[in-house]
Amino acid sequence: MHQEKSGPWLEARITREQAGRTMLELLVEEIGLPDKAARELFRKGDVERGKETARPEDTVKAGELLRCLLFPEEPYGFEPVMWPLDVLYEDDHLIVINKEAGRKVHPNDPDETDTLLNALAFHYQMQGLETKVRILHRLDQETSGAILFPKHAVAQTVLDAMLAERTVSREYRALVQGKVVQKKGLIDAPIGRDRYHATRRRVSQTGKAAQTEYEVVTRYRNATLVKARLRTGRTHQIRVHFAHLGHPLVGDELYGGSTVQFGRQALHAALLRFPHPLTGELLEIEAPMPDDLADLLQRLAPL
Secondary structure: OOEEEEOOEEEEEOOHHHOOOEHHHHHHHHHOOOHHHHHHHHHOOOEEEOOEEOOOOOEOOOOOEEEEEOOOOOOOOOOOOOOOOOEEEEOOOEEEEEEOOOOOOOOOOOOOOOOHHHHHHHHHHHOOOOOOOOOOOOOOOOOEEEEEEEOOHHHHHHHHHHHHOOOOEEEEEEEEEOOOOOOEEEEEOOEEEOOOOOOOEEEOOOOEOOEEEEEEEEEEOOEEEEEEEEOOOOOOHHHHHHHHOOOOEOOOHHHOOOOOOOOOOOEEEEEEEEEOOOOOOEEEEEOOOOHHHHHHHHHOOEO
């Protein structure tokens, strides 16, 4: 079923093969909405056949126009501020941005307006899109790389479920101190707050379950480049886990890393892999290594 955005509506024309099916079946099986989200759209009167409000049990005819109100006008929630964004992927339902190191994802107080969410609100404004700026996951201020944002409530619902079910694969590159001997492994260690430091986390048996898969990419004289994949998404997870192993990230002063060669944690969100929340198409979106980290790797001597 071909779908296209028309103002606040997602529109699709019924084919001969789809004739006789119910509206609910089409929304769930063809457009890809979760059953609960589709039923909520019907409840609010946000599904139409042509210009008439549709019911979930209505059967359709070939040539009819199906319309879902997926893009209602909403306040952005953040002040739009002009700032250039490095967009890795974008369509009507989601956007993936390559975040620069040093930029916060969201403001900590109303007076902060130089965050990624402010820039995203401006990006939407320039497109004529009046929608809430929605957050799916976060990156630390000094971490660079790919970050995914849903553009409407249904996409958020689907992607939230994918995160919970580990259908969204998040892969990082981390430069850690010392030689990681084991070629690959799983760090399975719960993470909780550090009672002595407000912003730190630590491995704690009373913390929340946390798992990080890793694989060595390159060993250097005094450091190791690893590929890390999150199974869970705890705050500072990769940083805490490698510090726990005795290999803090290069530049990560908060967790014992040296800042002599690099002034921030050497962590980059390199890859997102997930099924599109509506079409089901497998998306694989890569964020190129930032210049500062690429330059550091070139200066190191591989073993």
